[in-house]
Amino acid sequence: MRTHLSSTLHRREQRAFYSAPRPVTSLIAALMDPALTVAVYLLAAVFFNQTVRYADWVLCLLLVAFTFPGRNRFENTERSLAVDIALPWSALVGGLALCGYLTDSLRYFQPEVIAAWALLTPALQWQAVAIGRAVLRKQAAQSVAQRTAVMVGGGPLGVAAAQALQQRDRNAQFLGWFDDRTDNRLHADASAKLLGGLDDIAGYIRAHGVKEVYISLPLSHPRIADLLGRIQETTASIFFVPNLLGIGIIQGRLHDMNGLPVVGICETPFTGINELAKRASDVVLASIILTLVSPLMLAIAIGVKLSSPGPIIFRQKRNGLYGDEIAVYKFRSMTTQDNGARIVQATKNDARITRFGAFLRKTSLDELPQFINVLQGRMSIVGPRPHAVAHNEQYRQIIKAYMVRHKVRPGITGWAQVNGLRGETDTLEKMRSRVEFDLEYLRNWSLLLDLKIILRTIGLVFLDRNAY
Numbered sequence: 001m002r003t004h005l006s007s008t009l010h011r012r013e014q015r016a017f018y019s020a021p022r023p024v025t026s027l028i029a030a031l032m033d034p035a036l037t038v039a040v041y042l043l044a045a046v047f048f049n050q051t052v053r054y055a056d057w058v059l060c061l062l063l064v065a066f067t068f069p070g071r072n073r074f075e076n077t078e079r080s081l082a083v084d085i086a087l088p089w090s091a092l093v094g095g096l097a098l099c100g101y102l103t104d105s106l107r108y109f110q111p112e113v114i115a116a117w118a119l120l121t122p123a124l125q126w127q128a129v130a131i132g133r134a135v136l137r138k139q140a141a142q143s144v145a146q147r148t149a150v151m152v153g154g155g156p157l158g159v160a161a162a163q164a165l166q167q168r169d170r171n172a173q174f175l176g177w178f179d180d181r182t183d184n185r186l187h188a189d190a191s192a193k194l195l196g197g198l199d200d201i202a203g204y205i206r207a208h209g210v211k212e213v214y215i216s217l218p219l220s221h222p223r224i225a226d227l228l229g230r231i232q233e234t235t236a237s238i239f240f241v242p243n244l245l246g247i248g249i250i251q252g253r254l255h256d257m258n259g260l261p262v263v264g265i266c267e268t269p270f271t272g273i274n275e276l277a278k279r280a281s282d283v284v285l286a287s288i289i290l291t292l293v294s295p296l297m298l299a300i301a302i303g304v305k306l307s308s309p310g311p312i313i314f315r316q317k318r319n320g321l322y323g324d325e326i327a328v329y330k331f332r333s334m335t336t337q338d339n340g341a342r343i344v345q346a347t348k349n350d351a352r353i354t355r356f357g358a359f360l361r362k363t364s365l366d367e368l369p370q371f372i373n374v375l376q377g378r379m380s381i382v383g384p385r386p387h388a389v390a391h392n393e394q395y396r397q398i399i400k401a402y403m404v405r406h407k408v409r410p411g412i413t414g415w416a417q418v419n420g421l422r423g424e425t426d427t428l429e430k431m432r433s434r435v436e437f438d439l440e441y442l443r444n445w446s447l448l449l450d451l452k453i454i455l456r457t458i459g460l461v462f463l464d465r466n467a468y
């Protein structure tokens with residue numbers, strides 16, 4: 001499993017850096033889903049003569065929070081498009097329906113409005129993608145000449161960049177590589193399509209009308225400065241491909257720092273509107289959940305107090321955002337309160353766990369006070385699970401990129417937990433796998449992924465056998 005996961009993450013690292021979506025298409029995709037979802041609901045309400053009330057506006061706010069930013073589906077195949085629309089939409093509608101049932105708020109909405117909205121929205125999403133594809137095809141057809149590109153540097157990086165270019169842009173024609181090295185020092189793919197040496201590039205560009213030149217050799221290469229001067233005598237656009245293969249890229253972005261280009265290779269996904277959407281969804285959901293479970297929390301507090309001597313709430317020191325130390329709340333489930341430099345993880349049949357505490361841990365009810373941590377801003381509902389400070393000090397020294405998971409607020413549940421890594425991490429391999437899943441979450445974060453994790457967590461509460 002680890003080999004497969006590692007290779008998958010490596011491919012995603014390459015796509016994350018080399019395959020950034022085109023700005024206009026990306027912006028349209030980001031706004032299309034939330035705009036359609038809200039517009040269809042409001043139009044359905046008007047059609048059925050329903051006055052748009054406070055509850056409707058609250059629902060619209062939740063819809064924006066859960067659907068922004070929208071997914072870019074313009075390059076999906078027909079089959080993958082159907083799945084990519086149907087599954088997330090079903091999860092969203094199902095999750096909202098479940099929330100409405102538990103809070104007894106479904107009575108505030110007309111069934112015919114909800115039904116029309118639930119059926120029409122995915123159909124219109126499909127149609128909007130079809131229209132977008134037609135426009136993109138028309139633009140491509142109107143292009144006077146197909147974009148042609150060449151690569152300087154025939155090593156593994158140059159081959160990876162050429163493959164990413166062809167996968168990203170079907171309207172680009174990749175012609176081949178230029179490199180002065182002998183065939184035995186080149187990648188096999190580059191050797192088979194070698195167009196010449198560095199001295200041949202400028203003439204080739206003019207003769208074949210090449211539009212783009214990608215340089216995958218280090219800018220410190222002694223001949224690159226001269227090469228750039230000759231290429232700039234043509235009309236070709238020039239792009240530099242930095243050697244970041246093998247580096248765990250998290251939300252890779254290019255920034256302009258007062259005219260100096262800076263490549264970000266390890267950033268948090270929660271900046272700008274993403275940060276606002278994440279925090280808003282956390283506050284709304286945590287407030288709703290705490291309101292619903294407050295009677296249950298009172299009953300649990302009484303049960304903890306009666307089951308064994310000690311405090312009701314266990315406050316454990318853990319590392320939060322940016323590694324800062326925070327206090328995480330849990331209902332006490334053990335007779336001891338380990339919180340020092342050495343902490344022994346709970347194991348199956350652990351004598352320190354009380355009988356009532358075993359029930360709380362099995363059902364994850366001991367985690368309920370952490371929704372208070374969410375409202376405090378110390379945690380998020382979904383994110384990498386926080387480990388004890390003592391464990392962080394241990395694993396940060398032996399697991400690569402371990403502390404990167406602290407670039408976001410820790411979560412009550414996370415991507416690792418819904419992928420079989422809930423409970424005790426009794427081996428180094430398990431902890432490595434948990435960290436890999438946490439980093440994968442950072443690379444691919446979206447509000448829809450958060451919703452998916454929440455729904456899968458609800459199922460795990462009743463089915464998981466790994467927690468004790």
